[in-house]
Amino acid sequence: MRLRAWDLAMERGGRRLFSQLSFEAEAGSALIVTGPNGAGKSSLLRGLCGFLPFAAGGFALDGGDAERTVGEEAHYLGHLDALKWALTAGENLAFWAGALGGDPGREACRAALVKVGLAHVIDFPARALSAGQKRRTALARLLVARRPLWLLDEPTTALDAAAQGAFAEIAEAFMDEGGIVVAATHAPLGLARARELRIGAAERVAG
Numbered sequence: 191m192r193l194r195a196w197d198l199a200m201e202r203g204g205r206r207l208f209s210q211l212s213f214e215a216e217a218g219s220a221l222i223v224t225g226p227n228g229a230g231k232s233s234l235l236r237g238l239c240g241f242l243p244f245a246a247g248g249f250a251l252d253g254g255d256a257e258r259t260v261g262e263e264a265h266y267l268g269h270l271d272a273l274k275w276a277l278t279a280g281e282n283l284a285f286w287a288g289a290l291g292g293d294p295g296r297e298a299c300r301a302a303l304v305k306v307g308l309a310h311v312i313d314f315p316a317r318a319l320s321a322g323q324k325r326r327t328a329l330a331r332l333l334v335a336r337r338p339l340w341l342l343d344e345p346t347t348a349l350d351a352a353a354q355g356a357f358a359e360i361a362e363a364f365m366d367e368g369g370i371v372v373a374a375t376h377a378p379l380g381l382a383r384a385r386e387l388r389i390g391a392a393e394r395v396a397g
Contacts, residue, residue, distance in 0.1 A: 191253035198247035220371035225389035231374035264339040271328040275317035292335030302333035
């Protein structure tokens, strides 16, 4: 499997965020998107998900399901943790598992929380979790339904050193199984098989 993008360009609010952006990411690898604030890192991920339009270029997931879009083949983790505060951590994972075609059973959700070090909060309402616990619960969502591509925006935000190490182990195991990680970040993620894709500063569109 391989994620390919060619000659991508994106504009937001009268600015050209990037243009002629091309890259590839093979199965079992990670692509780390870096660059200054406003360069378009988050917008690139949202474009790959289908949430934002590209002004030019194209992209494809070679070897993926021909009947699905790239966004449908991906897990997307944005700045927000996307948790329903009235639900427990376990109920949030069960909801996502059911929506994404995974196993919504309690044991499957507990196993995902074990991997992020949060088995003890399975019955805690999301509103009672700390910022780091919320982020780890959001990361556990990656584990309750199989997707070959992870699109992650600042995945280690609010995580302490131990949780960052656990994330790296989870991502490395995912790549061992042939997964592809594309992550926008300002901080090192500790992934041994990662290449960097640097995006420059935004430019105003003439017109």
